[in-house]
Amino acid sequence: MAECEMYQQLKLMSVKHKKSKLIVAALIGISFLGVLLSFAVWNSCGIEHVAIISEIQTYEKTLDPVFCENLVLRILEYNDKCDNYIEIFDCG
Numbered sequence: 162m163a164e165c166e167m168y169q170q171l172k173l174m175s176v177k178h179k180k181s182k183l184i185v186a187a188l189i190g191i192s193f194l195g196v197l198l199s200f201a202v203w204n205s206c207g208i209e210h211v212a213i214i215s216e217i218q219t220y221e222k223t224l225d226p227v228f229c230e231n232l233v234l235r236i237l238e239y240n241d242k243c244d245n246y247i248e249i250f251d252c253g
Contacts, residue, residue, distance in 0.1 A: 206243035213239060213247060226252055
C-alpha cells in the first residue's frame with residue numbers, strides 16, 4: 162500500500178509541476194506580447210511613416226484627386242505629431 166500512495170503522490174507532484182511550467186510559460190508569453198504592443202504604440206510614428214509612403218506610391222499609380230486630398234490631410238497630421246517630416250505635394 163505504501164508504494165501505491167507514494168506513486169499517487171509522485172503523480173500529483175508531476176501534475177503540479179506541469180501546471181506551474183504552463184503558468185510560467187503563459188506569463189512569459191503575455192509579457193512578451195505586452196512588450197511588443199508597447200513598442201508598436203511607442204513607435205507609431207515609424208509605422209505611420211511607412212504607411213504614408215506606401216499610400217504615396219499608390220497615389221502615384223492612380224492619380225485619384227480625392228485620394229490625394231485625404232493623403233495630404235494625413236501627411237499634415239503626421240507632420241504635426243511626429244519628428245520626421247514628409248513633404249506636402251500638389252494634388253492638382
